[in-house]
Amino acid sequence: MRVYIELVFLDNFAMDYLLLYTVGKCWWPAPSRMRCVGSALLGAIYAVIAPLRGWTFLLHPAVKVLMSMGLVGLAYRPRTWPSFFKRFAAFWALSLLAAGALMGAGALAGSLMVSGGLLVMSGPPLWVALLVLWG
Numbered sequence: 294m295r296v297y298i299e300l301v302f303l304d305n306f307a308m309d310y311l312l313l314y315t316v317g318k319c320w321w322p323a324p325s326r327m328r329c330v331g332s333a334l335l336g337a338i339y340a341v342i343a344p345l346r347g348w349t350f351l352l353h354p355a356v357k358v359l360m361s362m363g364l365v366g367l368a369y370r371p372r373t374w375p376s377f378f379k380r381f382a383a384f385w386a387l388s389l390l391a392a393g394a395l396m397g398a399g400a401l402a403g404s405l406m407v408s409g410g411l412l413v414m415s416g417p418p419l420w421v422a423l424l425v426l427w428g
Contacts, residue, residue, distance in 0.1 A: 301337075312387050313329040316380055316387060317368070317369070320379065332364045335363070335367065336360070
């Protein structure tokens with residue numbers, strides 16, 4: 294299976310931005326779009342670097358949780374711990390819901406693949422699903 298780094302980057306950037314922006318719409322004060330873009334950019338770089346040889350420790354679930362905490366912290370700069378954990382929980386809840394929706398769309402489109410024990414989807418079905426979720 295070929296993996297194109299630009300698609301990994303674009304898929305992750307778009308999804309991270311969508312999730313951060315959506316969480317921002319749920320609770321006031323919403324972060325600026327530039328903070329969401331910067332945070333999503335950091336998440337996309339992480340997604341590209343994590344599976345590289347020598348860096349696979351970044352794929353550990355604890356590191357992923359810490360990375361998502363960093364993304365939420367950078368995007369929202371919450372002033373209190375309850376505010377941070379509320380946004381963090383919303384980010385993860387939306388992530389899980391979106392992942393389920395994307396896997397379902399991929400299964401219906403017939404482009405769901407098994408890679409390293411995980412189900413993955415990229416390319417046109419993912420971009421159609423992203424546009425639908427964004428709407």
